[in-house]
Amino acid sequence: MGGGQLGRMFVHAAQQMGYFTAVLDPDADSPAGRVSHHHIHTDYTDVDGLARLAGLSDAITTEFENVPAPSLENLAVTRPVSPGADAVAIAQDRIREKSHFARCGVECAPYAVIETADHLAAVPSDLLPGILKTARLGYDGKGQRRVATRAELEAAWTDSGGVPCVLEKLLPLDFECSVIVARSEDGQMVNFPAQRNLHRDGILAVTEVYPDNIPKAAAQRAISAARSIAEGISYVGVLCVEFFVLADGKLVVNEMAPRPHNSGHWTMDACDMSQFDLQVRTLAGLPLNPPRQHSAAIMLNLLGDLWFVDGGEAVEPRWADVLALPGTHLHLYGKTEARRGRKMGHLNITGESIDAVRSTADFAAAVLGLPIPLSE
Known part of the structure; x- marks a missing residue:
């Protein structure tokens, strides 16, 4: 589907x-x-x-x-x-999703549900500033708006058409990460290492995965939380769970995606088994071997903006120059028209050390016209 x-x-x-x-x-x-x-x-x-x-x-x-x-x-x-309709329905609704996280003992950012004008009036002041998110059909930053005051909150909810929303308190963020797990019908579960992510304008831009890319305690908490979330709905398939790591080291869950995820694309070239291989195995009832990472990796998301870096007509990016670099793996999605903000492909860079991979990634980003530095 x-x-x-x-x-x-x-x-x-x-x-x-x-x-x-x-x-x-x-x-x-x-x-x-x-x-x-x-x-x-x-x-x-x-x-x-x-x-x-x-x-x-x-x-x-x-x-x-x-x-x-x-x-x-x-x-x-x-x-x-697989995944079943119940799991997908939870992921489609932020209100149900947050309730599921709570049932699994995984902490979210403080939030309030807004479904009526009375709910809006009752929002605690300490949730501001915050982010108002529509409960349904929001992804890649869509359906989200930052609000600093109650007046901005009221205007944003009105602009949404008064649809059910969630207001999340803005927290002091250190970085974002995600974990991809795969679970079989008989309950066997495996996972990839925790992935450190950078978003720009609400869209994933960069994923880095290498030893100690995330403090060990935070990485282990994220993996345990993701596995609990999958277990809590007897999930079958590949599941990605996204987290915020706060300035004080605390971990809070953001959302889940009942499918493979952009932040797992690095697995196609840096592991002995990709997230898509695991999706096939869960669907076919095949054994789930724990995937092994064999190379440090950085994934660059390639949006249609790269075709318009000079501001004129669409021009194919300089793929040959990028592919001349060591450890580069280009994956284009076969889309016939480039548009700004449209996901056109991704570039995986692999190598023995993260220093070598990061140097190559910075050079590739410069060739393509991506913002540098890649990390923040």
């Missing part, structure tokens, strides 16, 4: 293991659909399309969290579906 770049990389991983694949996506030119054996061009709620997908498939997964949960329920009547 879903034809974007995550689906494309899953399809490639499945085909490498000899599986045939089918993609349901309304876009006839979707990245995953273009490389799959079957491409069903229907809406995610189309009954006939869902029936065709079920008829072609032995098992079904999704590549993004906004696939309608009822469609997954429909498919689950006749086929194994």
Whole structure:
């Protein structure tokens, strides 16, 4: 379910293991659909399309969290579906998501739910300044707005159309990190190392993974929390959980994604098994071997802005110059049109030491016109 770049990389991983694949996506030119054996061009709620997908498939997964949960329920009547509709529904709603985190004993930033004007009026003053987030359909910074005063909060909620929202208190942030876990139907669970992330304008820009990239205590807390969150819903599949590490070293959970994640793309070139390999294994009921990282890694997210660095017509970035650098691995998603803010690909840089990898990454960023330094 879903034809974007995550689906494309899953399809490639499945085909490498000899599986045939089918993609349901309304876009006839979707990245995953273009490389799959079957491409069903229907809406995610189309009954006939869902029936065709079920008829072609032995098992079904999704590549993004906004696939309608009822469609997954429909498919689950006749086929194994992972992650299940319940897990996806939780990730689709920040209010339910935060309740799930609390049930798992994982701390969030202080927050208030705003669903009515009365809720808005009752928001405690100590939650300001904060970030107002729509409860549904928010990702990559969409549906989010910083508010410093009660007047700004009221205006932001009105501008949202009065939809259910969550107001989160702004906390003194040191850095962001994430953990990717994979869990099988029988409860076996493995994880990758904790990943240090840098976002720009709400979109992941850089991920770094190497020994001691995160203080050991914080990394272990993040891994334990992510595993608890997966266990708490008997999750099956690949799950990413994002965290904030505060200035005092405290860890708070931000959100979860019931799928592979941008911050795990480095695993394609720096590990003996990628996040997509694990997604295939969970779906096919195969053993989950603990993945091993063999190289220090930095992942650079490549947005469509790179095609417009000179401000004129779209110009293909200087890939040849980048690929002349040691340890560079370019992954483009097969999208036919570059647009500002659109995810077009990613660049993995690997090497024996993080110093060598960072030097190469800085040089590649300069060639491409990405902001330097890469870390903050």
